Amino acid sequence: MTPAERDALVSLRKIGEVAKRSGIAVETLRFYESRGLIEPAGRTASGYRLYDDSVFERLAFVKKSQAVGFTLDQIAWIIAEAREGRRPCVEVRQMARQRLDELDEKLTELRRYRRDLKRTLDAWDREGVKEGMICGFIEGLDAAVVRPVLGRAGRWRTSERRKP
Amino acid sequence: MTPAERDALVSLRKIGEVAKRSGIAVETLRFYESRGLIEPAGRTASGYRLYDDSVFERLAFVKKSQAVGFTLDQIAWIIAEAREGRRPCVEVRQMARQRLDELDEKLTELRRYRRDLKRTLDAWDREGVKEGMICGFIEGLDAAVVRPVLGRAGRWRTSERRKP
DNA sequence: CTTGACTCTATAGCCTGCTATAGGCTTTAT
DNA sequence: ATAAAGCCTATAGCAGGCTATAGAGTCAAG
Numbered sequence: 001m002t003p004a005e006r007d008a009l010v011s012l013r014k015i016g017e018v019a020k021r022s023g024i025a026v027e028t029l030r031f032y033e034s035r036g037l038i039e040p041a042g043r044t045a046s047g048y049r050l051y052d053d054s055v056f057e058r059l060a061f062v063k064k065s066q067a068v069g070f071t072l073d074q075i076a077w078i079i080a081e082a083r084e085g086r087r088p089c090v091e092v093r094q095m096a097r098q099r100l101d102e103l104d105e106k107l108t109e110l111r112r113y114r115r116d117l118k119r120t121l122d123a124w125d126r127e128g129v130k131e132g133m134i135c136g137f138i139e140g141l142d143a144a145v146v147r148p149v150l151g152r153a154g155r156w157r158t159s160e161r162r163k164p
Numbered sequence: 165m166t167p168a169e170r171d172a173l174v175s176l177r178k179i180g181e182v183a184k185r186s187g188i189a190v191e192t193l194r195f196y197e198s199r200g201l202i203e204p205a206g207r208t209a210s211g212y213r214l215y216d217d218s219v220f221e222r223l224a225f226v227k228k229s230q231a232v233g234f235t236l237d238q239i240a241w242i243i244a245e246a247r248e249g250r251r252p253c254v255e256v257r258q259m260a261r262q263r264l265d266e267l268d269e270k271l272t273e274l275r276r277y278r279r280d281l282k283r284t285l286d287a288w289d290r291e292g293v294k295e296g297m298i299c300g301f302i303e304g305l306d307a308a309v310v311r312p313v314l315g316r317a318g319r320w321r322t323s324e325r326r327k328p
Numbered sequence: 329c330t331t332g333a334c335t336c337t338a339t340a341g342c343c344t345g346c347t348a349t350a351g352g353c354t355t356t357a358t
Numbered sequence: 359a360t361a362a363a364g365c366c367t368a369t370a371g372c373a374g375g376c377t378a379t380a381g382a383g384t385c386a387a388g
Contacts, residue, residue, distance in 0.1 A: 016364060026365085027347060035345090046354055048365055068281055072345070096285055103278045110274065114267045117232055121260055180334065190335085191377060199375090210384055212335055236375070 012041065012050040022059045036076040037062050069099040176205065176214040186223045200240040201226050233263040 040049035065075040081088040204213035245252040
């Protein structure tokens with residue numbers, strides 16, 4: 001019985017198999033480990049990571065947490081708490097609630113944004129190309145359109161870290 | 165009459181004043197220049213950038229273009245076209261239309277996403293903390309929730325660059 | 329004439345979640 | 359026995375739009 005066969009009997013998998021089964025790339029799994037999201041059950045004598053099946057549950061947890069919108073840091077924090085026997089329910093709820101609020105904010109922003117763009121396009125269609133630098137581009141937009149541009153840089157959720 | 169006074173008479177401003185008037189940071193202005201978005205009307209003997217008032221129009225153009233959702237590269241392209249005497253109306257319209265489509269897509273995605281999160285939170289409130297790793301967190305989410313997670317990493321507009 | 333505000337270039341960092349590369353061992357299949 | 363495939367660590371790069379720092383020159387006021 002080779003070592004590999006022994007491992008297989010107790011369901012220990014190398015990283016490649018975990019990647020295949022989970023659909024998460026090998027490099028990403030190592031990256032997740034570095035971020036404290038997963039960890040191998042052990043290592044072979046030669047240093048290969050060995051995972052038991054609980055890693056799939058863990059990965060599901062990570063994916064679902066991401067689906068809720070948590071950052072990897074938040075997820076790592078939750079996992080660390082859980083590992084120390086705590087159940088950070090209150091905080092997790094709060095985090096989720098905050099995400100919901102952020103989401104609503106973003107939705108409002110995007111809708112307004114979409115409305116403005118639509119208006120501009122319609123104006124172009126109605127009035128055709130006008131004077132101005134580019135096809136009446138500037139004229140087609142009223143000053144109100146010039147807003148913070150969606151939290152700068154087209155991102156959302158990024159903690160605003162700008163000096164006033 | 166000092167050189168500075170002469171410049172003032174023909175409305176030539178140094179970068180700091182442009183920054184103050186436009187509300188755009190000095191470094192950002194230089195950054196914009198490096199990206200081909202603006203350029204000084206000239207330089208002083210000692211190398212200071214001098215801008216005439218057209219820079220404000222230009223900056224307004226940039227801001228408005230950003231407000232429509234164009235990337236700096238796109239904006240730079242439009243400006244370059246204009247500088248060569250072309251009026252890339254057709255392309256600009258197409259770009260705007262594409263942005264509108266992307267926006268609609270993103271809105272749909274966000275709405276669905278919000279709905280799922282709301283559902284999860286409501287379930288928590290209704291059923292209280294259940295079994296599971298973290299306060300029934302995993303159980304509270306059904307498999308359908310585990311989706312590409314908003315184009316990965318909470319971004320939008322980023323060109324999808326993942327291998328299948 | 330000095331001090332401090334301003335400007336210059338060049339380069340690096342931020343943010344997030346990966347993705348890729350280099351260089352070197354180990355295991356598996358032929 | 360050998361070569362391909364897989365694994366290891368460490369480090370760098372990407373996307374996008376800035377922001378910051380270092381080190382040095384310039385200019386205006388007191």
